[in-house]
Amino acid sequence: ADQNGPLADPAAPPPNPGVLTVLPAADTTAPSVPQNLRVTDWGTDFIALAWDASTDDTGVYAYDLYRSEGGAAVKVARVLAPATTYTDTAVTSGTTYTYTLQALDSFFNFSADSAPVSQTAEAKMVQVTFRVRVPDYTPGTVYLAGDLPGLPQWDPGATAMTQVSDNPDIWEYTLTLPDGTQAMYKYTRGSWDTVEQWRSISGLANRSLTVAYGADGTQLVDDTATDWGNGPDEHKAVQYWRDPLVVSVAPADGAIGVDAATAITVTWSVTMSAGTTFDVADRWGTPVSGTFTVTSDAHSVVFIPDTPLTVGETYQVSVSGQTSAGGDVQQVPALWAFQVGWRAILPLIFR
Template sequence: TGDGGRMLKGLIAVTAVRPTAPVAGSGDTVPPTAPGNLRVTAVSDMSVTLAWSASTDNVGVTGYRIRRFAGVDASPVGSAAANVTTFTVMGLAASMSYTFDVQALDAAGSVSAPSSQVTTTTSVGGSSAVDVALNRPTSASSYTQSYAPGNAVDGNVNTYWESANSAFPQWLQVDLGSAIGVLRVVLTLPPAAAWATRSQTVSVQGSADGVSFGQLLGSAAYTFDPSSGNTAALVLPAGTTTRHLRLVFTANTGWPAGQVAEFRVFGAA
């Protein structure tokens, strides 16, 4: 089971013969100890860095799972190797409170009890850390079921916009209210591990009137990985000013549609 899991994650080569010999007797039935002394070592407007004391196991710890809480529910936001006891959670919002814990894993698939929880608040960070798209009017080329464009600016990473399937290109846009300087766009997908790593091909357009759009950033593929926050940052050219900001999607390796949980826009400092 442990070897199979590592093969699926790409950590070891896929082979017909298991590289790890089975444990004699009843096997590894003892879970690792809980990670200790979970603490915050750095905070910014969009990230939190965590550190903890290593766990122990009768056979060996194979890695760590980092979880973020929404109320009483915890969702994985990343993982760390067995010899790593620090992790930076990316794609967070400024001036928001977040709670985390960490679990240890072993080769038998056993999971430790969670560490103690730690809660921290991201920094304000100045005007460049203010999401100017939050709760602003949105529109889209299409959406499916209840995955409407407004979900992308509601401040909740667990709700999302999804376009019609198998009908690229698709677009999602936000009205910032007035023409402002825009520095970067941060796109996020739900943090749950069920959202497997994928690449979306996106370009960025801008408009003063919401009718005539010009290209601001050329088409490129951006990777979304749950182990690093499921977030991609799009840096716009210096001096970019626009009111209506449009994302144009032409491909998605994980699902044949455009998908965005949070469409965050940050102005120049």
């Protein structure tokens, strides 16, 4: 077509052509270069970016985002102002991308490129530290068991924790896990017979966590609180182990000058069955006969000899294979000795 209307032969030169006049833009000043282009989040299927807003004498119209994979950069988005964020979802897991940004105004004046930023489309990894408090009578090593990626699955004796030097009741273990991982776990002393068992953390019920990258890619799983019964159990300290443990004895191991009429007491970590006993013998292995009584709270067992113990004799007490009120069997034997009467008669000997 020309100024006379449609042409009969579109291929022929127009007899009365028009004139197109292009006027220079009133504004020739480009916006400022975008600053602080940065990656704010990422995963295997996205990379999120943000930047500080540019300035311009007539106003910023948009931002053009360019991406390269090691070669020439290609524009992947035009983000209209005032937005200063963009999430790139057209990514391939494991690929590293480099981004730059230009600002433009409504007169199509373009800024110079921003400083580049690079990021690989991959799962964020988090350094997760498990920290647990255990009862002060806990023997041996504490282990972490669960379905945590990278560890033997639900093996109660595979992943030993480290005892904190300035607090022997605290144990820790650190590993790296993908952000967003959901897992279950428990603490053990090397077997399922010596696993933690208390309140809701019992039987098939486990502790749980969701891994979160947070501000710096570290996460503390703090299982040290001792306010049992106040809130959920899953991030409290271990209150009890499954197997009954001897937590204190009287007379104490190595005691001397013990009264010949003494009773012998064993205190347990959990309530015990009515038939709980232990063995008492002199240095020659001769058994001491007597009567056993379980205290009203079922945590202590008291042995009263039928006759007074022999002054000057050393007695050995051994406790093994006993069963708790819940039917769990003692896994850690207890053995100790004490001596009767010498403390009282030594001053007479040396007179």
